[in-house]
Amino acid sequence: MTSSNAGGSTAFGAGDSALGYLYQIRVALLTSLRRIDPGSDADFSIYLETLDDVVFESIGTPLELFQLKHHINSQANLTDASPDIWKSLRIWIEGRASGDIAPDDRLILITTHAVAEGSIASRLLAVSRDEVCAVTVMQATAQTSTNAINKPAYELFLALSKQEQAALVSSIVIAPSSSNIEQVGQDIRHEIRLTVKRDHIDSFLSRLEGWWFTASLKHLIGGSKVPINSGDLQAQMDDIREQLVSALPVDNDILEHMVDMTSYENEIFVHQARLVGVNDRRVLAAVRDYYRAFEQRSRWVRENLVMVGDIERYELTLCEEWDLTFNRALDDLGQEEAEAAQGQMAKMIYQWVETSCYPIQKNVDNPSISRGSLHMLANDLRVGWHPQFMSRLQHLLGSRMQTL
Structure with missing residues (x-):
């Protein structure tokens, strides 16, 4: 489940849980936009709240599972005993044990927190990885940490064989210092900047996000059984662009x-x-x-x-x-x-x-x-x-x- 900082309401004026869901939906849109290949007919599917916060599925390739951790205070670092890491590990270990998560599926932790040099997280980035050292530090942390919240995850990790621990860690990528919910909005804007004329960007973006939010809501209400398809996203983008270029959009919400x-x-x-x-x-x-x-x-x-x-x-x-x-x-x-x-x-x-x-x-x-x-x-x-x-x-x- 997407997380946010502890407490009641946030500076954004929404509860942490609601903010987490909105962050999840926005990140799913941003990631989808980055994955669309205009030169390819290959579609992919997007699931929310199934095996993980966000799951991408393409025929013939391993699943990509995203754990999203959103924090208003993004200045803090992920520590070796950070619940962000160990809660994600618990979900992934249980998923692999049940067979829902395949051994070759990619496991990605996106967090707005930074990482400290030499930490577990710093050794599991997309580049400059040191998986052997990461496993060693994780074993030591699970054996010595007194964090009660992480205890179930510690026990699950230590119960794995050394080969299983190494295989699990090799599937994990941590993406720290990621954009918060406001910054993701700017990232989406940047991603679609070449889709329409500059003076139509705001109109295009508001309609695209409106459609995506509605599609995500229907997906969640339906128990996340029917995925959001990248082809539908592309078709919607084409439709909005065509309306803005050759006509005027008549909006469904109205x-x-x-x-x-x-x-x-x-x-x-x-x-x-x-x-x-x-x-x-x-x-x-x-x-x-x-x-x-x-x-x-x-x-x-x-x-x-x-x-x-x-x-x-x-x-x-x-x-x-x-x-x-x-x-x-x-x-x-x-x-x-x-x-x-x-x-x-x-x-x-x-x-x-x-x-x-x-x-x-x-x-x-x-x-x-x-x-x-x-x-x-x-x-x-x-x-x-x-x-x-x-x-x-x-x-x-x-x-x-x-x-x-």
């Missing part, structure tokens, strides 16, 4: 958000829909589209994917399309002012709204953006559905201004 109808009951666009006489489900659909268009457009502007002027030009287009449709319907209505005839016209206009799809940019064809943008205009009474919408609802605009 599309999937459950809207609270009660928060919008007094909005003018809701009164516009009710003036038409549509049923509650269609009013709820209007609220959903309004939310999606408002949130997505706001995000695009914040991320500099569209400019305010682009939004204004889009709204002008929508107003012009509405004006043609509305005035055509007025011509068909003629001098008939009966309430029933006006209601029929309003229903026809509203049906046009519900079936409209005017892309704000090429390939941005999600109809919620078009419909929701029309409802946003209706909320300011710039457009309307009932032939007398202005005279019947203008007082609401004045009331809304008084409450601001």
